[in-house]
Amino acid sequence: MIPNLLDLQPNKVSVDLTQYSMIIMGDTGVGKTMSTMKFLKELVPDKDPFFLEFEDRFQNIPGITAVKVNSMSDFKSIIGQLRNPALKNKFSCIVIDTLDKYEEFCERYVLENRDAEILKDVGGFGEGSLRFKSALRNIGLIQSLGYTVHCIAQSSHVKDFDTKKESDSLKLNKNTFSYCREGAFLVGYMYQKDGERYVTFKKSDKYPDLKDTFNLPTEINIKDLKDVWVKAVEDLGGDFTTKEKTIDKTTHVEDFNAIKNKGLELGALLAQHGYLNEATAVLQKNLGLDDDGNVKMFDSLRDTQIDLTKVIVMELEELVDKYNIK
Structure with a gap:
């Protein structure tokens, strides 16, 4: 972090x-x-x-x-x-x-x-x-x-x-x-x-x-x-x-499900306040489209994609701040 x-x-x-x-x-x-x-x-x-x-x-x-x-x-x-x-x-x-x-x-x-x-x-x-x-x-x-x-x-x-x-x-x-x-x-x-x-x-x-x-x-x-x-x-x-130790290569395990759930909550919050299109645009930019041409949803993310999940959550948070949603 x-x-x-x-x-x-x-x-x-x-x-x-x-x-x-x-x-x-x-x-x-x-x-x-x-x-x-x-x-x-x-x-x-x-x-x-x-x-x-x-x-x-x-x-x-x-x-x-x-x-x-x-x-x-x-x-x-x-x-x-x-x-x-x-x-x-x-x-x-x-x-x-x-x-x-x-x-x-x-x-x-x-x-x-x-x-x-x-x-x-x-x-x-x-x-x-x-x-x-x-x-x-x-x-x-x-x-x-x-x-x-x-x-x-x-x-x-x-x-x-x-x-x-x-x-x-x-x-x-x-x-x-x-x-x-x-x-x-x-x-x-x-x-x-x-x-x-x-x-x-x-x-x-x-x-x-x-x-x-x-x-x-x-x-x-x-x-x-x-x-x-x-x-x-x-x-x-x-x-x-x-004298303090300054190098630590330990991989810190993060809670993928907690990060994913936060993204789902942010997406729902944006939709409730009329910003569903903006939230969907974030998903399309990061996840792309499925075989049928539909935007891939947040649920499609896997635990091996934790870094991508965090990026999406950060961009959804930026939208929430931008529109001053409480």
């Missing part, structure tokens, strides 16, 4: 790091899962990050709260359980581990259910890619439940044959890359040096996929990431810094 614009205040940047999603990539065995778990636990000591595992490597990590996802039905069951408000008190966030295996999982689901070997073989007009993107967007569904979603990913090391330049990038196809990187505030590369684990978020020729929204230092010991990140937010925000 859009707030009253008269009450709108300048944006403030929050030092509540729990709301910022990130992607941590690195070579196999560098300790991405363990380090990410420790960092997220440091942010919220009284809750556990919940790892959705798409491979078995997590089995040797002590203290991790995780479940292996073997099928889309498993995944949907987990999402269904995450709707339980009690789990918001148990889990601080959700971690996809690893993002490249999740990509394979989504692609395999589409191919197996369409008896195809590659996505191009799944129907026509790019149907395979569309179905893959739909499966991939289950991450957004988890976010809509109010959870911050982080991702761990394997890096791919490439050496250009001509220029001899070497780079480390995300081992993902363009659909997964654009969808997940766009939604992340940070994309970092983790590596080991002198027995310690470090992370960098600075995009460069060597690390072309990285992303740094907060102007963090070039190299950060993972043990210092929380303090360094908070300081970067404070430097960025200046006087416009807050």
Whole structure:
């Protein structure tokens, strides 16, 4: 719901790091899962990050709260359980581990259910890619439940044959890359040096996929990431810094029937005062005509059309105000 614009205040940047999603990539065995778990636990000591595992490597990590996802039905069951408000008190966030295996999982689901070997073989007009993107967007569904979603990913090391330049990038196809990187505030590369684990978020020729929204230092010991990140937010925000949480992707469920009933009442009110034609014009503009050429009525709206229903109600309210109907 859009707030009253008269009450709108300048944006403030929050030092509540729990709301910022990130992607941590690195070579196999560098300790991405363990380090990410420790960092997220440091942010919220009284809750556990919940790892959705798409491979078995997590089995040797002590203290991790995780479940292996073997099928889309498993995944949907987990999402269904995450709707339980009690789990918001148990889990601080959700971690996809690893993002490249999740990509394979989504692609395999589409191919197996369409008896195809590659996505191009799944129907026509790019149907395979569309179905893959739909499966991939289950991450957004988890976010809509109010959870911050982080991702761990394997890096791919490439050496250009001509220029001899070497780079480390995300081992993902363009659909997964654009969808997940766009939604992340940070994309970092983790590596080991002198027995310690470090992370960098600075995009460069060597690390072309990285992303740094907060102007963090070039190299950060993972043990210092929380303090360094908070300081970067404070430097960025200046006087416009807050400790309050400012990002909420939770989808708030609205009462469709209540909104629809309000529209019916407004329509009846306008008709009683001689403005039936104006009310009908609003319906025709937004709903169109049926097969017989008649204006579609308010009763034809379904609960999946809640946004359209709200627009119609707002336009009927404008008519009521315009004609000063009490």
